[in-house]
Amino acid sequence: MSLLHIAILAPLLYAAVAGMFGLKVKRLHTGWIVLPLPVVIFAYFLSRIPVVQQKGGELYEIPWIPSLNIQFSVVLDGLSLLFSLLISGIGMLVVLYSIYYMDKKKEAVHRFYVYLLLFMGAMLGVVLSDNMMVLYGFWELTSISSFLLIAFWYHRERSRYGAMKSMLITVFGGLAMFTGFLMLSIMADTMSVRELISQSAEIMNHSLFIPAMLLLLLGAFTKSAQFPFHIWLPDAMEAPTPVSAYLHSATMVKAGIYLVARFTPVFAGQQVWFWLVSGAGLCTLIYGSVKAVKQTDLKALLAFSTISQLGLIMSLFGLGSVSAYYSGTPEALYYTKATTAAIFHLINHATFKGALFMVVGIVDHETGTRDIRKLGGLMALMPITFTIAVIGAFSMAGLPPFNGFLSKEMFFTSVLNAAKLDFWSLDTWGVLIPVVAWVASIFTFVYSMMLVFKTFRGTYKPKELMKTPHEAPLGMLIPPVVLASLVVILGFFPGLVSHSLIEPAMAAVMPSLLSEGEQFDVHITFWHGWNLEIMMTLGVIVFGFIIYQLLGRFRLLSTPLSDRFTLNRLYDRSLEAYNRGSRRITKIYMTGSIRHYVIYIFAAFVLLLAYSIVQSGGLSVDVSGFAPISFYEAVVIIALIGSVLVLPFVQNRLIAIILTGMSGYMVTLFFVLFRAPDLALTQMIVETVSVMLFLLCFYHLPKLSKEQVKPSFKWVNAVISVAVGIMVTMLALGAASNPMFTAISDYYLEQSKPLAGGKNVVNVILVDFRGFDTLLEIMVLGIAALGIYGLIKIDSGDEILGFGARRVDTLLPGSNDVILRTISKLVVFIILTFALYLFLSGHNSTGGGFIGGLMTAAALVLLSMAFGLNISQKIIPVNYRTLIGAGLLIALLTGIGSFLFDAPFLSHTFDHFMLPLLGDTELATAVLFDLGVYLAVVGVTMTIIYSIGRDN
Structure with missing residues (x-):
């Protein structure tokens, strides 16, 4: 990882550190903690001026998603150096200014500096990125961070209005720019701006050239407040003055200018x-x-x-x-x-x-x-x-x-x-x-x-x-x-900036006008004689002075335009019309019934897939190559079908939950028969925790209503469920019968040990080959868990579930069964030991962070059932919401750590070491990522259980 990469990432990482440190240290203004970072970054970019003058620029690349031509590549040339100096230099002065402007006793200054550092890092990412997709990511981060800064005084209605206005307009332009980037990448078959510039002559006559240009300019014009997209900037002045001095004079509004300058070699x-x-x-x-x-x-x-x-x-x-x-x-x-x-x-x-x-x-x-x-x-x-x-x-x-x-x-x-x-x-x-x-x-x-x-x-x-x-x-x-x-x-x-900054920037904007080794020669002088330009200046002074003196008499200049015909009014009315229209459309299908929403989703799923199958020529199924069904498989199938067929006729929710769990355990037996221990363990634990969760949610709900026991109600459910089941089954059989690609499973089986050092292919896929998917999955789980917690915390009354439930402390008070309590003390210890074993051995045998986390959660659930949530929380005083964040942070830092070794994001390595007592032992960095998965899974599961089981 180069120093340029560090210069971009440092403000983003420092934002979290400064925010937390600022909360802890009450006597010291957070600005003093933040100030050293922009000073160091500014000094670094100052030191690169001679390098850029002599060499023309520097390029550093870190592989990210090579298959999509996406690399975290950064370029420091004359143009990016100029903007980097403005971003860090003005940022340094703004931080110093804000220390005296922002009162730490009255303002949440730690939050202010977190937003400011996020913006600084995002802007540096915009001007230094060579890859268009990475540039777009940082571009949108500037919109998000500026939204937070403009809305810093969120208790003011005008601040919220200005922040939302700037967000909507600049993000609209950003999406247009993103589409333009995709068009340019299609034309040039590259995501690199440098390579795109080198191919500008070849793509000039492409049919997508002008549309890409228009979309790119739309992004630039909205960001740099060009007419008629300028209307967001005056309302953004509701932000604190340091924000205005930084974002709206020197940096953010210059992002569009930078974009035009950067792509001038392509479109000029x-x-x-x-x-x-x-x-x-x-x-x-x-x-x-x-x-x-x-x-x-x-x-x-x-x-x-x-x-x-x-x-x-x-x-x-x-x-x-x-x-x-x-x-x-x-x-x-x-x-x-x-x-x-x-x-x-x-x-x-x-x-x-x-x-x-x-x-x-x-x-x-x-x-x-x-x-x-x-x-x-x-x-x-x-x-x-x-x-x-x-x-x-x-x-x-x-x-x-x-x-x-x-x-x-x-x-x-x-x-x-x-x-x-x-x-x-x-x-x-x-x-x-x-x-x-x-x-x-x-x-x-x-x-x-x-x-x-x-x-x-x-x-x-x-x-x-x-x-x-x-x-x-x-x-x-x-x-x-x-x-x-x-x-x-x-x-x-x-001349202080003519040769050091302007000439290198000119070379970056107009490279086609220079021969190899040639440089622009910029001379800026104070006096050029009595020419037409100086006459225009004198005219400006004379007429300007006259108009200034007569301002009060020129009503057209001293009074604002009518509010009836303005772009702001057009924006407000358009937004109101969109809101009215969306509300009318939403009321049609948002009935408040979850059942209706499920019907909409599954009906659309079946109809769209059926239409696609018919349009594509039908679906053929060939079962000649399938293995025969054994006696044990037939028994499990009959039990599974039986539990499912009985479900529609059950009148009691508790029995329905038990039958649902039974069908899940039958699936677990399938995995056992198919010799998939990882999947069997996962399915079994998921079913156990799910049954517990369903009991918490539904056991204390009112009895089924008359509507819910009507035949028509159940027939609709039956039709939808059977249609979905048939469709999924036919798709699975069709995909297995007519493979379009060579199965990737052979690749995983062959390369699991050589490339990842693990024999357990399932775990290796989760933490190494498809680690990015796993990272996103635990993020989604974390968001869902926190969402459930937030929804329940909204209602502080007795009926926290909104379904007539009793106060939650009575939901899981603990069992009075002495035998259960006695046995659970031993069983919980055994389960936790087994969970630790699964976690540590998962790379080479059955187990892993996901299964280990679920097993740990199952032990904690058992502890809560035996002793109650209050006692179990005293025994294990852990804030599980914090555990979610810790798990996500560890997994993310493990992925980012690969950048230090110039490897793609989430790359892992392994080696063998001679350890005392253990001898030859294999150590893999994937274990660190798996630790993050483990903590996140435990945190997610227990946050949901604790949120529903009691009022935190």
């Missing part, structure tokens, strides 16, 4: 790509800037300014894609200036917008309001905050001598160059590009001035404020001061 030079990327960017730029001027809330103003700035960067990547059209000609490098401007402004925006969000947080923290109408005159009271605000806002407005001025001049140069293009009908419409850019820049100047002067100048209004304003603590000032310092430094010395 295409007319559709140019128009969609640049067109959406310019529309977002002008819309966001105009809307920002209308805001009275500082964070809302910054939200729309962020939308506008994201549109600017997106439009530059679209304009820069023209260079691929001119590849091989002198004009190619000329049009790369737009891409250079996009990358430079990406850096600049992170610095000045991060500083401004922190400034707004300080103002809100120290005054108790963000309403511009209530603020004013804070310059003398908060001079350092005012200075930071001036630097950040003036840079955002594109004024010298700050870094925003340089990238804005480069933006003007790019749009003027675009106006001169003479292809794709741009000679007609191209003149609108610089006009839109210039008008948007005027409004950018206006809202930048509003941010500074309406907050810090004017009349001081102490009666409007909730607090007496004063300068923020030093710890809260350091992060925005660092960012503001970078704004000034990069304004005077842009």
Whole structure:
């Protein structure tokens, strides 16, 4: 496992550690525990700058699912390095800022940092992943973690609304992007972005090329809040200000920008790509800037300014894609200036917008309001905050001598160059590009001035404020001061990032324009003479100043648009319509009867399979090769059929449960006759525990109703059950009679010992060959057990089951039978010893973690029946819900541990060792995974039994 893999996984693992440690340590703010991690990650990526400059990048791969072309491959090139530095660097400052912003006495700060670290790891995974499926996984994790961060103050209705809105829109785009990834993988027969780029010329004429492009852009536009998908970003400002400074200025909203930049080598030079990327960017730029001027809330103003700035960067990547059209000609490098401007402004925006969000947080923290109408005159009271605000806002407005001025001049140069293009009908419409850019820049100047002067100048209004304003603590000032310092430094010395960051990023975005060994040569200078760009800047200042002075007189600019015709209203009404429609449809089949649901499921199962069989040409059964039925098998079959046939006529639930258990034990005898001891043991223990569980659930229910004893009720059940039984039997006979593939059983029998070191093929399949399936199965069992526990805990009254049951403490109070209690003491010890034996010997003989766990649970159930749940819990004081988590964690860590040895997930190994007393002994890592299965099975079984058997 490389350090790049560790950089991604460390925040995810550290989140759990920091969360638990933060709960234990009350005196220390959790932020101090978290802060060292982003500092170390940032320092690591800083150290990789010379490597990326010299070698162009690094690639590390860990096999994961090779059969599906999925590897945990990470790439560090100029583009991913730039984003990694932003993610870790801004993250480091945000953590420091949040230590002073978040009150650990009033807020669940440990939970805040868990979410923040999850987001940091997910973002690093997005920008470093080379495999599209892995990238998508991290992409959706950013949506989930941002949802949790936005809804951090979940007691506020607007926070929940904003979180849900951002989740729905970005996940919608993410699913579209996922479909686009699948199309690209079909075209190029690879999941690797690098290999896809190398095949871009071959797949260009594929029929799926344009649809894949559109779906990918849908994901990028929703994530980066491009018009008309921008509506989630203003509502996301309900999150704490550190979240806004991190997610909504420097990282998450840049994920869509990153996606466009990363796939530019694949789609650049295409007319559709140019128009969609640049067109959406310019529309977002002008819309966001105009809307920002209308805001009275500082964070809302910054939200729309962020939308506008994201549109600017997106439009530059679209304009820069023209260079691929001119590849091989002198004009190619000329049009790369737009891409250079996009990358430079990406850096600049992170610095000045991060500083401004922190400034707004300080103002809100120290005054108790963000309403511009209530603020004013804070310059003398908060001079350092005012200075930071001036630097950040003036840079955002594109004024010298700050870094925003340089990238804005480069933006003007790019749009003027675009106006001169003479292809794709741009000679007609191209003149609108610089006009839109210039008008948007005027409004950018206006809202930048509003941010500074309406907050810090004017009349001081102490009666409007909730607090007496004063300068923020030093710890809260350091992060925005660092960012503001970078704004000034990069304004005077842009060469600090030109060669170290921008040139390598350019090489990653535009690799086709460079010959082997060639590099881009980026020179950013402060003054280019009295050209058209500087004239446009002077026009922005003049007209912007006039509009700012006359804001109150322009009603169109000072009042919000009508709420009757807005995208937000369309979103709300659409969501309400979907909810109404879903409720109407759901009421048709959600009757509240579990029996009805079972009928729906099994009827659909039979009908769909029958239709498929008829359409495919029928089902042929050949029984000539089947073994004859022995006398003992016939006896078991007769007993099994007899117990099943009697069931519909039983009027007592207790007898019905006993007959059901009898049929299960008959199946156990089948496994014995077929010489399958593992399956026989499993079936026997499952039946024992299931009968116990059914007794707990049903014994104390009311008697069967008149409806349940009607012939029609039973006939429907009989028809459904017989149809399902016949269908499954015919499918099994058909599959056995007409095998389409060579049986894989021979492979398992031959390779079980050589590859896994185990003679028990059943156990080896569970923990080695199909370990991933087993991991998912115990996860499902764990979720089911916790779900049962949660449902029962919802009702704290006597009737916790909701079926007229008595109070649960009377369900299993323990037996008064002295003989049972005496014998159970010995029998429980024997069963537990046997369970331990099954667990330890399972790799080479009958047993394993699953069977051992069930056997242990059976012993605990017997103990509970003999002595009651209260006493048995005192004898063995174990929290079985915690045991589920421990088992899952051990199994998961065993799988992740294989990454340390550059092996696929859940790979196991074994070897022979000479141990004292034991001699030559085989040790296998699969035992650790089996231990996780064992603990999870015990925890699941006993959680369900204890939940139903008593009120925890």
